[in-house]
Amino acid sequence: MGRTIVCRCEDVTVEDLNQAFSEGYRDLESLKRYTGFSTGFCQGKCCTAHAARFLSALKGGDDTVADPIRTRPLLHPTPASHFARAVELLDEESK
Amino acid sequence: MAQGRRIKSPEGNPFERGKQVRFQFEGRSLQGYDHEPLAVALMAAGVRVFGRSLKYHRPRGPVCLHGHCSGCLMRVNGVANIRTCETPCRSGMVVERQTGWPSAGLDFFRAVDLLSGERLDHHGMFTASSVLNRIAGYVVRKLSGLGAPPTADPQTPVPISRFSSDAVVIGAGAAGLSAAKTLSGCGHNVVLLEAEEHRGGRLLDGATQNGWERIRDFKEEIESVAGIEIHVKTPALAVYPGDTLQVVAGNEGKTFWISARRLIVCTGTYEQIPLFENNDLPGIFGPRAMDRLVCGYSVVPAEPVLVVGERDATLRLAGRLRELNVTLAGVVTTRTEGDALTSLKRKNVEIFQDRRIVRALGGKWLDRVELAHRSSEQSDLVLDCRACVVEAPPAPAYELAHHAGCRVSFSSQSGYLVQVNDEGQTTHGQIFAAGHIAGSDSVDAAAQSGERAGLACALSLKDDAQVRRRLESMQKG
Numbered sequence: 001m002g003r004t005i006v007c008r009c010e011d012v013t014v015e016d017l018n019q020a021f022s023e024g025y026r027d028l029e030s031l032k033r034y035t036g037f038s039t040g041f042c043q044g045k046c047c048t049a050h051a052a053r054f055l056s057a058l059k060g061g062d063d064t065v066a067d068p069i070r071t072r073p074l075l076h077p078t079p080a081s082h083f084a085r086a087v088e089l090l091d092e093e094s095k
Numbered sequence: 096m097a098q099g100r101r102i103k104s105p106e107g108n109p110f111e112r113g114k115q116v117r118f119q120f121e122g123r124s125l126q127g128y129d130h131e132p133l134a135v136a137l138m139a140a141g142v143r144v145f146g147r148s149l150k151y152h153r154p155r156g157p158v159c160l161h162g163h164c165s166g167c168l169m170r171v172n173g174v175a176n177i178r179t180c181e182t183p184c185r186s187g188m189v190v191e192r193q194t195g196w197p198s199a200g201l202d203f204f205r206a207v208d209l210l211s212g213e214r215l216d217h218h219g220m221f222t223a224s225s226v227l228n229r230i231a232g233y234v235v236r237k238l239s240g241l242g243a244p245p246t247a248d249p250q251t252p253v254p255i256s257r258f259s260s261d262a263v264v265i266g267a268g269a270a271g272l273s274a275a276k277t278l279s280g281c282g283h284n285v286v287l288l289e290a291e292e293h294r295g296g297r298l299l300d301g302a303t304q305n306g307w308e309r310i311r312d313f314k315e316e317i318e319s320v321a322g323i324e325i326h327v328k329t330p331a332l333a334v335y336p337g338d339t340l341q342v343v344a345g346n347e348g349k350t351f352w353i354s355a356r357r358l359i360v361c362t363g364t365y366e367q368i369p370l371f372e373n374n375d376l377p378g379i380f381g382p383r384a385m386d387r388l389v390c391g392y393s394v395v396p397a398e399p400v401l402v403v404g405e406r407d408a409t410l411r412l413a414g415r416l417r418e419l420n421v422t423l424a425g426v427v428t429t430r431t432e433g434d435a436l437t438s439l440k441r442k443n444v445e446i447f448q449d450r451r452i453v454r455a456l457g458g459k460w461l462d463r464v465e466l467a468h469r470s471s472e473q474s475d476l477v478l479d480c481r482a483c484v485v486e487a488p489p490a491p492a493y494e495l496a497h498h499a500g501c502r503v504s505f506s507s508q509s510g511y512l513v514q515v516n517d518e519g520q521t522t523h524g525q526i527f528a529a530g531h532i533a534g535s536d537s538v539d540a541a542a543q544s545g546e547r548a549g550l551a552c553a554l555s556l557k558d559d560a561q562v563r564r565r566l567e568s569m570q571k572g
């Protein structure tokens with residue numbers, strides 16, 4: 001099946017974005033929550049700009065509609081073992 | 096299995112292969128080198144499908160080779176979701192693909208892709224009964240997901256190194272290196288964090304810098320950066336605003352928790368593949384990924400290679416591929432002039448003008464590409480190619496600045512740029528940004544904006560007449 005993939009981690013296609021838009025999800029944050037783009041392993045590095053451009057084009061080239069989605073730490077998936085010591089460390093410091 | 100081709104590594108290449116090692120891939124013993132990422136050794140050995148996508152089980156392979164996408168994930172030594180483009184080959188390593196049934200190579204669930212029509216809409220699925228729901232949930236989790244839980248011993252907690260610093264610079268590309276150099280030259284202590292193994296960022300792109308000569312010069316410059324605490328393979332993970340900024344970064348053996356008075360973010364851009372039908376087919380790479388693969392690691396994944404793009408850098412990559420005797424299927428561009436184009440014509444590279452890519456075709460790997468005239472939707476030309484390099488509009492890596500609340504602005508042309516004033520200062524007074532995330536469009540411009548941000552940052556830490564003069568003269572020039 002021919003598909004144009006916007007988000008390859010979550011398999012979100014151009015059709016998915018079109019559908020979401022026609023259902024009334026017309027800002028980037030809602031589009032993200034509805035279709036799931038940018039919620040995969042790469043954390044949106046490969047799709048957020050695509051989705052923003054897509055939305056802006058659907059709105060007739062209006063770039064102001066593409067306010068960034070909320071970004072949250074961590075930037076990359078990281079094993080929990082990297083932070084296991086943090087609690088200990090804070091405990092020691094507060095003593 | 097068609098093999099990739101190893102070419103001779105040119106002299107002065109910062110990406111030497113190192114010593115030969117053998118590792119296990121799904122029961123076969125494969126050869127790699129100890130300075131070479133697993134993904135590269137696998138492609139050289141002809142492994143094409145690295146995994147399957149979550150929903151439609153479409154084949155997936157490495158796309159960026161810079162640790163940004165998810166195309167190269169595999170299970171390594173019993174731990175799932177390892178980025179093989181960032182993991183060097185080690186002798187005796189056990190590497191497996193983690194998605195697809197019975198295997199990623201032959202995955203029966205590809206049927207979902209073939210049978211589900213235009214869209215598989217999960218919003219209305221599994222809502223009838225709670226029992227069915229639970230079963231469906233179980234099945235879906237088995238089918239998709241990101242690999243099985245680890246069989247390796249639990250990882251021991253990584254030590255955390257906590258300290259403070261005048262300034263942290265994130266990203267050791269042209270902008271970050273000159274920012275760090277400038278800051279330390281002004282007498283401030285600087286921690287420079289680089290996600291990749293090598294410092295240099297775009298300076299390491301072999302083709303886009305007019306070949307190896309320029310790289311050598313830059314390497315010297317990079318090596319001359321002294322008095323800066325540099326951590327490579329240490330991606331910054333988070334920035335928390337506060338009285339002092341808290342920067343969290345981590346590498347294999349250590350987590351860094353740095354309290355910094357100032358921060359300069361120079362994280363560059365992410366490489367993406369533009370939107371066209373089947374743009375996710377393995378064999379399609381961004382220009383910088385192909386550059387790293389061929390010019391850096393000296394592996395040609397497949398031939399002939401089609402190059403699609405407008406930028407000088409992309410056209411120069413095509414020229415460099417030709418010089419390295421890589422078979423080209425041609426160059427697709429709407430450019431009609433420029434030195435890079437003239438030089439391609441001189442090298443007898445076939446140019447397809449006024450066309451754009453509308454569709455990629457192939458089963459598990461790229462077979463051919465359909466092109467259409469710029470003004471039409473209908474494809475009128477089919478080109479055989481086994482690898483395709485396509486340039487996409489820029490996608491700056493703005494996230495870390497955004498974590499801390501710096502304002503970011505979007506334009507279709509540039510993507511999300513971190514907003515800065517003339518001196519590189521963001522809307523958060525303690526944070527500066529330089530290079531491609533602040534709008535530079537070349538290595539030279541990035542280096543300059545790094546220097547400017549470095550000076551302004553130094554001034555904001557400590558007033559100094561000489562530094563002020565330097566900054567003023569830069570602003571004028």
Ligand code: FES
Binds near residue numbers: 157158160168180
């Ligand atoms: S993350 Fe490894 S190829 Fe993109």
